[in-house]
Amino acid sequence: MNHPKILLVEDEANFGAVLRDYLQMQDFDVKLCQDGEAGLEAFKERTYNLCILDVMMPKMDGFTLAKEIRTLNDQVPLIFLTARSMQEDVIKGFKLGGDDYITKPFDSEELLLRIQAILKRAEVNSEDPTQPTRDEFTFGQFHFNYRLNTIREGDERHKLSPKEADLLRLLLTYKDDLLPREIALRTLWGEDNYFNARSMDVFISKLRKRFKGDPTIRIENVHSKGFRLVEEAEEA
Numbered sequence: 001m002n003h004p005k006i007l008l009v010e011d012e013a014n015f016g017a018v019l020r021d022y023l024q025m026q027d028f029d030v031k032l033c034q035d036g037e038a039g040l041e042a043f044k045e046r047t048y049n050l051c052i053l054d055v056m057m058p059k060m061d062g063f064t065l066a067k068e069i070r071t072l073n074d075q076v077p078l079i080f081l082t083a084r085s086m087q088e089d090v091i092k093g094f095k096l097g098g099d100d101y102i103t104k105p106f107d108s109e110e111l112l113l114r115i116q117a118i119l120k121r122a123e124v125n126s127e128d129p130t131q132p133t134r135d136e137f138t139f140g141q142f143h144f145n146y147r148l149n150t151i152r153e154g155d156e157r158h159k160l161s162p163k164e165a166d167l168l169r170l171l172l173t174y175k176d177d178l179l180p181r182e183i184a185l186r187t188l189w190g191e192d193n194y195f196n197a198r199s200m201d202v203f204i205s206k207l208r209k210r211f212k213g214d215p216t217i218r219i220e221n222v223h224s225k226g227f228r229l230v231e232e233a234e235e236a
Contacts, residue, residue: 003029004049004119009039009065010081011057019052022108028115036060040068048076050115055082055093066096074149075162077118079111094199097161101195117190137172139231140217144168151210158210163188167203171219171229180226 006028010016013034020032031048033039037059043051051069053062060068066078077099093101100114135146143152149165151158160168166188171179181200182192189196204219204227211217220228 003027005029005031005047006115007031007033007039007043007048007051009033009036009042009052009057009062010054011035012054019108019111023112023115026112036062036065039065043069043072050077050079050118052079052081052111052115055080063092063096066093066098070097074159077162079114079118091198091202094202097163098199099163100189114190120190134169134173137169139172139175139229140211140214142211142214142217144172153213161206163199163203164206167200168207171207171227175229175231178222178226178228182226184226 004027006023008016008020008023008030010019010032011034016032016034020030023030031042031046033042035058036053039051039053040060051066053065055062057065062080062082066080069076069078074097078097079100079102080093080098081102081104083104099118102111102114137144137146141153144150144165145152146165146169149160149162151160151168167184170184170187173179181197184200185192185196189199208219211219216232218230218232220230222228
């Protein structure tokens with residue numbers, strides 16, 4: 001039986017050991033490191049299904065470690081742990097490609113549920129009617145390949161983060177129609193809450209910047225309801 005592999009980088013020795021032991025009891029294969037540099041070396045040595053990174057660490061903080069991990073692998077999910085709950089930290093974590101953010105102290109079962117939700121989202125669930133099924137889309141000046149996480153505009157090809165690609169595919173599945181916020185949050189983030197909603201807003205902004213060169217494509221906010229990706233006909 002293959003157990004999901006987790007890289008846990010936490011500088012508080014007792015807390016890290018307790019969390020590692022708990023996750024191992026839940027059938028995860030956990031590698032514990034106590035500083036960012038050791039975490040980076042461990043990441044280079046094997047493949048992980050998920051990384052849990054403390055933000056405040058010696059030698060290399062969690063945000064810097066996340067940047068280094070993203071240069072090596074832009075797919076692996078990241079969860080940030082921190083004793084701080086400042087909103088700008090949360091947004092920074094999501095901008096670095098984080099999938100979730102949990103503030104200490106927290107209930108270990110809550111973390112487990114978040115881990116399970118993230119890993120589940122990585123799987124294809126063909127029985128869920130809200131899950132998009134198409135992998136390639138042409139719209140405006142763009143061609144989007146979900147399997148490759150790429151978007152092409154003319155001769156230029158750009159790589160999307162996994163979350164950007166997930167959100168764009170969902171928007172295109174609902175193109176010219178309303179994508180309800182709660183469906184996007186449940187489908188891609190696992191839960192409709194404040195922090196996940198802020199994360200989604202960050203990724204919506206990223207996608208808007210990618211489309212700014214094409215006036216026929218826009219992503220509209222539908223107040224308190226959701227988003228709408230609209231493609232307009234070019235003027236003659």
